[in-house]
Amino acid sequence: MLELRLVQGSLLKKVLDSIKDLVNDANFDCSATGFSLQAMDSSHVALVALLLRSEGFEHYRCDRNLSMGINLGNMAKMLKCAGNDDIITIKADDGSDTVTFMFESPTQDKISDFEMKLMDIDSEHLGIPEAEYHAIVRMPSSEFARICKDLSSIGDTVLISVTKEGVKFSTRGDIGTANVVCRQNTTVDKPEDATIIEMNEPVSLTFALRYLNSFTKATPLSNMVTISLSSELPVVVEYKIAEMGYIRFYLAPKIEEDDEDPKP
Amino acid sequence: MLELRLVQGSLLKKVLDSIKDLVNDANFDCSATGFSLQAMDSSHVALVALLLRSEGFEHYRCDRNLSMGINLGNMAKMLKCAGNDDIITIKADDGSDTVTFMFESPTQDKISDFEMKLMDIDSEHLGIPEAEYHAIVRMPSSEFARICKDLSSIGDTVLISVTKEGVKFSTRGDIGTANVVCRQNTTVDKPEDATIIEMNEPVSLTFALRYLNSFTKATPLSNMVTISLSSELPVVVEYKIAEMGYIRFYLAPKIEEDDEDPKP
DNA sequence: TATATTTTTG
DNA sequence: CAAAAATATA
Numbered sequence: 001m002l003e004l005r006l007v008q009g010s011l012l013k014k015v016l017d018s019i020k021d022l023v024n025d026a027n028f029d030c031s032a033t034g035f036s037l038q039a040m041d042s043s044h045v046a047l048v049a050l051l052l053r054s055e056g057f058e059h060y061r062c063d064r065n066l067s068m069g070i071n072l073g074n075m076a077k078m079l080k081c082a083g084n085d086d087i088i089t090i091k092a093d094d095g096s097d098t099v100t101f102m103f104e105s106p107t108q109d110k111i112s113d114f115e116m117k118l119m120d121i122d123s124e125h126l127g128i129p130e131a132e133y134h135a136i137v138r139m140p141s142s143e144f145a146r147i148c149k150d151l152s153s154i155g156d157t158v159l160i161s162v163t164k165e166g167v168k169f170s171t172r173g174d175i176g177t178a179n180v181v182c183r184q185n186t187t188v189d190k191p192e193d194a195t196i197i198e199m200n201e202p203v204s205l206t207f208a209l210r211y212l213n214s215f216t217k218a219t220p221l222s223n224m225v226t227i228s229l230s231s232e233l234p235v236v237v238e239y240k241i242a243e244m245g246y247i248r249f250y251l252a253p254k255i256e257e258d259d260e261d262p263k264p
Numbered sequence: 265m266l267e268l269r270l271v272q273g274s275l276l277k278k279v280l281d282s283i284k285d286l287v288n289d290a291n292f293d294c295s296a297t298g299f300s301l302q303a304m305d306s307s308h309v310a311l312v313a314l315l316l317r318s319e320g321f322e323h324y325r326c327d328r329n330l331s332m333g334i335n336l337g338n339m340a341k342m343l344k345c346a347g348n349d350d351i352i353t354i355k356a357d358d359g360s361d362t363v364t365f366m367f368e369s370p371t372q373d374k375i376s377d378f379e380m381k382l383m384d385i386d387s388e389h390l391g392i393p394e395a396e397y398h399a400i401v402r403m404p405s406s407e408f409a410r411i412c413k414d415l416s417s418i419g420d421t422v423l424i425s426v427t428k429e430g431v432k433f434s435t436r437g438d439i440g441t442a443n444v445v446c447r448q449n450t451t452v453d454k455p456e457d458a459t460i461i462e463m464n465e466p467v468s469l470t471f472a473l474r475y476l477n478s479f480t481k482a483t484p485l486s487n488m489v490t491i492s493l494s495s496e497l498p499v500v501v502e503y504k505i506a507e508m509g510y511i512r513f514y515l516a517p518k519i520e521e522d523d524e525d526p527k528p
Numbered sequence: 529t530a531t532a533t534t535t536t537t538g
Numbered sequence: 539c540a541a542a543a544a545t546a547t548a
Contacts, residue, residue: 150345
C-alpha cells in the first residue's frame, strides 16, 4: 500500500506542469526513499529526472517498491482540479491498476478524490553517471527563462560560453544576431538574485533552444537554476524543489557546424 | 558614427509596438536634431510621423545624417528582448549595413547586443503642411482607445462631430447604431482626465475605424491624445512622448455616402 | 501575423 | 473593476 501526503500540494501541480509538455507517459517510482521519475522526452533527445524525497512529505508510507505508469497529461489535468493551497494525498493499493489523488482544502470543507487508470510503460531506467563539470552557473531562474525565450525569437540554437567573468548566450537567425552576457554577481541584496559561476575551465556548447524553453516551464518551482556544463556532455539544468529534492533536465549539445547550411 | 543612448528604453519599445502593425518597413532618419521616421502604412492610406528629439537622449552622437532602412517587425522583435527598465543604445558605424541595439539592465549585470541588417527602402518623405484646424480635441488616450474599440464592434467607420459642447463619435452597422458623446470637461482632479475642445467651427468627418484602432496602439505612450480635425483634411491623432517628441498619425476622411452600398 | 480570449495583477 | 500580459486561434 502506498499513501503519500503532501501538504504543499501546489508543488506537485507545478512539477507536472513542468514535465507534461516534454514527456507524455512515464513511470513514477515509489520506494522508501522517495517518489521519483526518470524519462526521456518523446523525441528521445532530452531526459527528465525528478526526485521528491520521503522526508518532504507529511506522511509517507510505501510498503513495497512500486512503479506506476502514468499519462502525465492526464495526471496534470487531475491536479489542476486541486486548489493551490490544497493538501494532496497519493494513494495506491498493492496490485491495483489505479492510483487515487485526494485533495483536501485548507479548511477541510472540500475533499475531492480523483482516480486514474495506470498503464504499462516500458521503463528504460538509465543510470546517469555523476560527472565533474567544467563549469556550473547558478542564476535566477526567471532570468534564464527570459534569455531562452528572447533568444528563441531570433534563432533556434544557443551557444552558451562560460568564462570566469560571466556567461554568454549567443544566437543568430535570419533577422540578425544576439548576445546576452550575464556577469558573475554575488553582491546582491537577495541571495536569489545572485549569478554565481564556478569554473574549472572555459566551456562553449550549443543547444537547441526549443528544449531549453521547455525546461524553463519549471521556473515556478525555484528562484534559482543551476546549469552544469562540460564539453561533450549533456548539460544539466536543475531546479531545486524546496525541502524535497529536485527536477533535472539533461540535453546533449549540438555538434557545431561551421556553415549554417552544411553540405556534407 | 551614430550612438544614441536612451535611458528610458521602454519608450522605444512602445514606439515600435505602436507602428509596427501599420508600417512594415521604413527609414529611420538620424540628424543632429533627433531620431525621426515618416512612413505611409502598407496600404498607403495612413501616415505615421515620429520624432524623438536629441535632447531626450542621455547621450546623442550623430556625426552625419543617416537614413536607416529597417523592417519594423524585426526591430520590434529585438526590442522585445530588452527589459522595460533597460537602457537602450542604438549604434551604427558610418557606411555599415547593420545597426546594433544594446540593452543594459539597470544593475548592469546583464548586457545584450542585437545586430540587425539594414535594408534599402525608397523613402518618400512627404512634406506635411502645417494646417489650421477647425477643431482640436484633447482627451484621455485610454478613453479614445476604448471608444474606437467599442464602436468597431458595431460598425466599420466612425463619424466624429465636434461642437462647442463636446465631441460625438457615431457609427452604424448591421446590428444597430451607436453614439458616444464626450462633453468638454476641464474641472477634473487630474489634468490628464480632462477633455478639452478648441473649436473655431463645427466639423463632422468620417473615418475608417480600422485605422483609428491601429493608431490607439500608441496609447501606452501618453495619457492624453490630441485629435485635430478640419473638413477635407486628414485628421491628426497625436500622442506626445514625454520630454522627447511625438508620434502623429494622419488619416484622410472618407467621403460620406448617403447609402451604405453606393451604386454610382 | 493580428486579433480574440483568457489569466493575472494593480 | 480595469488594465496589462500571456496565450490561443484564425
